[in-house]
Amino acid sequence: MLSNYTEYLESPKSLSIETMQSIHSQMISEIGNDAEGLEIYDELIEKAVKYASYRANWFVWDKEERIERDPVRSSCHNGLIIEFNMLARYLKMQGKAAAWRDELGYEEDDKYNRKAIGDFACYLVFINSLNAR
DSSP: OOOOHHHHHTSTTOOOHHHHHHHHHHHHHHHTTOHHHHHHHHHHHHHHHHHHHHHHHTTTSOHHHHHHHHHHHHHHHHHHHHHHHHHHHHHHHTTOOOHHHHHHOOTTTOHHHHHHHHHHHHHHHHHHHHHTO
């Protein structure tokens, strides 16, 4: 399947590159040099890399392989959301706003927010991959 960014932007709850940049900047600013915040962020990135691998392969896999891998992908996605929540909760305990977490939205409010969180995780992997040159 051939896809492009314009098609993505037409999807419900899609996040523009500019929005993702803003959310990421907020996160980085609030974490700063906080050792515990950096540790949680690193764990978040590890989970994001695993999740992005499932996302990246989704259209490559045939239907049977998708069915077989979907429970693990879903579990990975759940773990990713937990990490985002942990980071936001930690930052709030440090007196930070963590408004970026609200901007990503909550699955309980709209099922498409779950997809947006996954999208943002893929953005984080994208940025880390570019900077790993």
